[in-house]
Amino acid sequence: MNKQIISTWKPILENEFQQPYFKEIEEFIANEKAHGKTIYPNEKDIFKVFNAVNFEDVKVIILGQDPYHGANQAHGLSFSVPKGEKIPPSLRNIYKELASDIDFKIPNHGNLESWTTQGVFLLNAVLTVNASEAASHQKAGWAHFTDSIIAKLSKERQNLVFLLWGSFAIKKADLINENKHCILTAVHPSPLSAHRGFLGCKHFSKTNIFLEQKGIKPINWQIVDENTQALLFQD
Numbered sequence: 001m002n003k004q005i006i007s008t009w010k011p012i013l014e015n016e017f018q019q020p021y022f023k024e025i026e027e028f029i030a031n032e033k034a035h036g037k038t039i040y041p042n043e044k045d046i047f048k049v050f051n052a053v054n055f056e057d058v059k060v061i062i063l064g065q066d067p068y069h070g071a072n073q074a075h076g077l078s079f080s081v082p083k084g085e086k087i088p089p090s091l092r093n094i095y096k097e098l099a100s101d102i103d104f105k106i107p108n109h110g111n112l113e114s115w116t117t118q119g120v121f122l123l124n125a126v127l128t129v130n131a132s133e134a135a136s137h138q139k140a141g142w143a144h145f146t147d148s149i150i151a152k153l154s155k156e157r158q159n160l161v162f163l164l165w166g167s168f169a170i171k172k173a174d175l176i177n178e179n180k181h182c183i184l185t186a187v188h189p190s191p192l193s194a195h196r197g198f199l200g201c202k203h204f205s206k207t208n209i210f211l212e213q214k215g216i217k218p219i220n221w222q223i224v225d226e227n228t229q230a231l232l233f234q235d
Contacts, residue, residue: 001026002043009050012152021144028140029128038131040067041074046127048076052116058153059119060161060207060219063169066126066142069134077122079189080112093189093198098221101202107223114224118217123149125168150175157181159214161207165189165198182210 005013016022032039041048064078068088073081079091087095087110098104112122125146130136153160154176162181164170166188173183186201187193208218 001029001046003047005047005050007051008054008056012055012149013047013050016145016148021141025141025145028137032130032137039128040069040071040131041076041128045074045076049078049116049121049123052077052113053119053121055153056157057119058121058157058160059211059216060163061121061123061150061153062163063150063165063172064122064124065166065168066124066135066137067129069129069132069136071131074129076127077112077116078124079110080122081110083109083111085110089191090189090194093191093194097189097194097199097201098204100199101204102221104204104221109223112223115219115221118219120219121153125172147172147175154181159211159216161210163203163207166193182207 003013003017029039062078067074067076068081072085073088075082079088079094081088081091091110095104095106099106112120116122123146126135126137126140126142127146128137128140128142150162150172158180160181162173162176162183164173164183164185169188170185173185176183184201184203184206186203187197189198204219204221211218
């Protein structure tokens, strides 16, 4: 497993990589590969989210459950897919809520990397999955790893916004100090549940209201391409 970390997460993650439970994760994945399983995302992208946002730059955490299990979809960021891939149904509902909540132009792709440049941490609770087998790595031990990340953010940072969508994510609220951070919960944006409270939750405007109240630069939720990104997000 490629565990190259170039961000300020490196000392935090290297400590976790040495834990016995992480050795079990590696053994699980090695065993799956030995049995001919294709694993997503590509090895180089498993820890992409940690290289996308430095620890001290995280402002907002959007917690997903596990990676997309279709070919070419997962690339290490929750709810995001590479440009050129069809926008998944849950992300379409996220875009729909954004358009309803704020002045948001729905893009023609599902790549959310421009959010990470502003401190949006797109973390999946489980970082790998077998091709065409949803939730196939739920018992691999990843929850131990990502729970430690959430707890670390809660303990050592202040005034973060945690967006927890769906019962799986909402359970993680127990790891977060609500006296130091903002926790926003709703049902999952999946088409199966979005109409029961995700659509209309206004989490994106609420996030920015909280950040502004704390004197923190709000998130520009517009999806921009690489050519305009640097200009748009510079201080």
